[in-house]
Amino acid sequence: MTLAGSNIKAVVCTNVCKSYGKVPALKNISFTVEQGEIFGVIGPDGAGKSTLFRVLTTLLLADSGTASVEGMDVVKEYKEIRKNVGYMPGRFSLYQDLTVEENLKIFATLFHTTIEENYYLIKDIYSQIEPFKTRRAGALSGGMKQKLALSCALIHKPSILFLDEPTTGIDPVSRKELWEMLRKLKSQGITIVVSTPYMDEASLCDRIALIRDGEFMKIDTPKGIISGFRKELWAVRGSNMSALIGHLREVDGVVTCFAFGDNHHITVDNTVLTKEILRSRLEEKGHNEIYIEKIEAGIEDCFMELANR
Secondary structure, eight states: OOOTTOSSOSEEEEEEEEEETTEEEEEEEEEEEOTTOEEEEEOOTTSSHHHHHHHHTTSSOOSEEEEEETTEETTTTHHHHHHHEEEEOSSOOSOTTSBHHHHHHHHHHHTTOOTTTTHHHHHHHHTTTGGGTTSBGGGSOHHHHHHHHHHHHHTTOOSEEEEESTTTTSOHHHHHHHHHHHHHHHHTTOEEEEEESOGGGGGGSSEEEEEETTEEEEEEOHHHHHHTOOSEEEEEEOSOHHHHHHHHHTSTTEEEEEEETTEEEEEEOTTTOOHHHHHHHHHHTTOOSOEEEEOOOOHHHHHHHHHTO
């Protein structure tokens, strides 16, 4: 197991490309992951996150480029990499007809270890599902399935974890619990590379890469990405939100407009547009109960701004 603080990068990826037929999935992906950090790959479904993880865990060959994990080449030293990484795919892939305990024993045996030998690694996670160890995996709730999958990924004492959308499809409480577990694993020196489509999870990572259509748009700390957002951003809402978004896009001085929860977020050219002018234009279109406020950008705002360059 490579310890945090080693001079070896946990992950080095250089100009990795992968296509499925004529459809490019990864386009010249290059990045590094430091030992002991939580590195997030943030982007929508179909952006290339799972393909990247499969390349880095030696399950898929890239068309071009190079990648190494813990200093080992993903092509030449794939057997050694598989001994040193834990991988949790996006889809639950354990044995549905076997019990919780049977699944964990199988994974421990495959890596020539036992549950007892490495129980300390999974105690905080496994103790929450241990009362159900005789229940079939297929009968578990979404959150419990993820805890079992994470336990199986950890049982052989990996130095690095690759977690592909671990919080997709689980309830908010389970999402919070899982991220608390990841922080504890980080404190034990385990490097974590995690993907998610949820922009609000970006702030829980040390550094993030924003991915779209197989390309990394930007890599930085969450704060670094937000600080790079230079445009004036307003939140706007009114009594008819579905009509409002179309009318906002017609206003001179509105550069971009996207729906964000209860509001529409717009970037504006403030040399052309003021709040008073915008309010007047919207009232002319029949809108009322109009709310306009300047706001600070979030990660999702930064993602949309980068995607529209």
